[in-house]
Amino acid sequence: MHVRKECRIWVDDNARIVKTQGNLFDKELLDKLFHVLFCPVILSIFDEIKKLTKDNPGIHIPAVNLSSKYINGYFHYFFKRESNGLILWVIKDQTAETNYKLIRLQPEMEKKLKRETERFLLSRRNCNYTDE
Amino acid sequence: MLSHKLILTGSYGVGKTSLFDRFLYNKFSSKYLTTIGVNVDKKVVNIDGRQLTMIVWDIAGEVTQDKIPNAYFLGASAMIYVFDVTRASTYEHMISDIDFLKAKLPKGIISIVGNKIDLVDEQFIQTELKTQAPLPWDILTSAKTGEHVEELFLSIGKKLLNRS
Ligand SMILES: Nc1nc2c(ncn2[C@@H]2O[C@H](COP(=O)(O)OP(=O)(O)OP(=O)(O)O)[C@@H](O)[C@H]2O)c(=O)[nH]1
Ligand SMILES: [Mg+2]
Numbered sequence: 001m002h003v004r005k006e007c008r009i010w011v012d013d014n015a016r017i018v019k020t021q022g023n024l025f026d027k028e029l030l031d032k033l034f035h036v037l038f039c040p041v042i043l044s045i046f047d048e049i050k051k052l053t054k055d056n057p058g059i060h061i062p063a064v065n066l067s068s069k070y071i072n073g074y075f076h077y078f079f080k081r082e083s084n085g086l087i088l089w090v091i092k093d094q095t096a097e098t099n100y101k102l103i104r105l106q107p108e109m110e111k112k113l114k115r116e117t118e119r120f121l122l123s124r125r126n127c128n129y130t131d132e
Numbered sequence: 133m134l135s136h137k138l139i140l141t142g143s144y145g146v147g148k149t150s151l152f153d154r155f156l157y158n159k160f161s162s163k164y165l166t167t168i169g170v171n172v173d174k175k176v177v178n179i180d181g182r183q184l185t186m187i188v189w190d191i192a193g194e195v196t197q198d199k200i201p202n203a204y205f206l207g208a209s210a211m212i213y214v215f216d217v218t219r220a221s222t223y224e225h226m227i228s229d230i231d232f233l234k235a236k237l238p239k240g241i242i243s244i245v246g247n248k249i250d251l252v253d254e255q256f257i258q259t260e261l262k263t264q265a266p267l268p269w270d271i272l273t274s275a276k277t278g279e280h281v282e283e284l285f286l287s288i289g290k291k292l293l294n295r296s
Contacts, residue, residue: 113145120218
């Protein structure tokens with residue numbers, strides 16, 4: 001059983017954290033996380049994220065139907081975003097150094113970007129050929 | 133010391149994170165890791181003997197800028213609107229996007245930037261891009277080669293310093 005501590009965060013005009021109290025994680029981590037808080041999904045899981053420890057197997061938040069897995073020292077979160085398909089979040093577990101990392105991988109967007117760029121480059125090449 | 137918040141905006145995949153990484157850490161990766169939420173970091177720049185802290189926000193790309201959460205604009209002084217010179221889909225909403233951003237930051241500086249110029253030639257820029265871009269750009273950059281990246285940020289810094 002873990003005891004819930006009161007958590008407070010003070011922010012300045014630039015939404016940067018100036019002081020924190022009663023958090024599981026240090027100011028540096030919160031500083032990084034805070035900027036994604038405005039993203040509603042993260043906002044909704046933030047309280048859960050704060051509760052995580054390295055012994056935690058992962059969390060499930062029914063409100064956003066977010067599932068997570070703890071694999072090889074990483075918390076993996078999966079959720080859907082409007083029209084953009086699956087997003088995979090990886091939160092690196094380096095609890096010992098209290099230094100977490102958020103990464104978003106979005107294979108579908110990657111494909112889309114590649115396709116658009118290649119189409120352009122190909123069309124340029126064709127038009128150079130016809131110029132010759 | 134004076135500090136100003138600057139936001140990188142524009143569609144997905146245009147190179148916001150790459151410009152951020154180039155300016156702040158002088159690095160580039162060809163791997164595409166789309167941003168969720170925001171990356172924030174700061175850099176102290178020296179402009180004509182004066183110091184300025186630039187707090188740069190690299191946000192997740194949206195096809196149209198009205199999707200950006202309102203809270204992101206809090207306390208911002210400048211915005212960089214990035215488009216990808218190779219993808220018309222990234223500049224087709226430019227007029228409405230810029231109108232929207234101007235309304236969000238009436239007193240802010242907005243810079244229009246075409247990125248990835250390493251992928252095109254001068255002829256393309258002078259003919260096709262010039263006629264297709266809905267508004268004139270302020271600067272063309274390549275996060276990959278670093279071309280004009282420093283100039284972009286420093287010119288904004290200069291405007292910010294001259295205003296205050
Ligand atoms: N050739 C070339 N590729 C670039 C340049 N800038 C960015 N890229 C590539 O374009 C892709 C997308 O770049 P990002 O910087 O992640 O784009 P972004 O605007 O941050 O995208 P989101 O975070 O999804 O909004 C990556 O594969 C980059 O390597 C450039 O100047 N030249
Ligand atoms: Mg990005």
